[in-house]
Amino acid sequence: MLGNDRNEVPKAAAEGRMMTIEAFARKYRLDEEEAHRLEDEFGSTATELVLLKAARRNGLPEE
16 A cells, blocks of 8 residues: 555556566567476566566576
Protein backbone atom coordinates (compact mmCIF):
# COMPACT_ATOMS: atom_id res chain seq x y z
CA MET A 1 0.00 0.00 0.00
CA LEU A 2 1.26 3.45 -0.84
CA GLY A 3 2.09 5.83 1.96
CA ASN A 4 1.75 9.59 1.96
CA ASP A 5 4.62 10.01 -0.51
CA ARG A 6 2.96 10.54 -3.91
CA ASN A 7 6.24 9.71 -5.69
CA GLU A 8 6.32 6.23 -4.21
CA VAL A 9 5.94 3.54 -6.89
CA PRO A 10 4.67 0.05 -6.09
CA LYS A 11 7.47 -2.52 -6.41
CA ALA A 12 5.69 -4.56 -9.11
CA ALA A 13 5.24 -1.45 -11.28
CA ALA A 14 8.92 -0.57 -10.95
CA GLU A 15 9.93 -4.05 -12.11
CA GLY A 16 7.81 -3.97 -15.26
CA ARG A 17 4.95 -6.01 -16.53
CA MET A 18 4.25 -9.61 -15.66
CA MET A 19 4.87 -12.12 -18.41
CA THR A 20 5.01 -15.85 -18.79
CA ILE A 21 8.36 -17.57 -18.97
CA GLU A 22 7.29 -18.97 -22.36
CA ALA A 23 6.63 -15.48 -23.77
CA PHE A 24 9.88 -14.16 -22.30
CA ALA A 25 11.88 -17.03 -23.79
CA ARG A 26 10.31 -16.46 -27.19
CA LYS A 27 10.88 -12.68 -27.07
CA TYR A 28 14.56 -13.01 -26.10
CA ARG A 29 15.19 -16.20 -28.12
CA LEU A 30 16.30 -18.26 -25.14
CA ASP A 31 17.10 -21.90 -25.57
CA GLU A 32 14.88 -24.52 -23.95
CA GLU A 33 17.37 -25.21 -21.15
CA GLU A 34 17.45 -21.56 -20.03
CA ALA A 35 13.66 -21.30 -20.23
CA HIS A 36 13.34 -24.35 -17.97
CA ARG A 37 15.90 -22.91 -15.55
CA LEU A 38 13.94 -19.67 -15.27
CA GLU A 39 10.67 -21.55 -14.84
CA ASP A 40 12.22 -23.67 -12.07
CA GLU A 41 13.44 -20.52 -10.32
CA PHE A 42 10.37 -18.27 -10.73
CA GLY A 43 7.39 -20.45 -11.64
CA SER A 44 5.31 -19.83 -14.73
CA THR A 45 5.29 -15.99 -14.55
CA ALA A 46 7.48 -13.16 -13.29
CA THR A 47 8.15 -9.53 -14.11
CA GLU A 48 10.16 -8.86 -17.24
CA LEU A 49 12.90 -6.97 -15.36
CA VAL A 50 13.40 -9.79 -12.86
CA LEU A 51 13.64 -12.30 -15.71
CA LEU A 52 16.09 -10.13 -17.64
CA LYS A 53 18.35 -9.81 -14.60
CA ALA A 54 18.27 -13.56 -13.98
CA ALA A 55 18.93 -14.41 -17.63
CA ARG A 56 21.84 -11.97 -17.84
CA ARG A 57 23.42 -13.50 -14.75
CA ASN A 58 23.35 -16.77 -16.67
CA GLY A 59 24.84 -15.42 -19.88
CA LEU A 60 22.09 -13.63 -21.86
CA PRO A 61 23.98 -11.05 -23.93
CA GLU A 62 23.01 -7.41 -23.58
CA GLU A 63 21.71 -6.00 -26.84
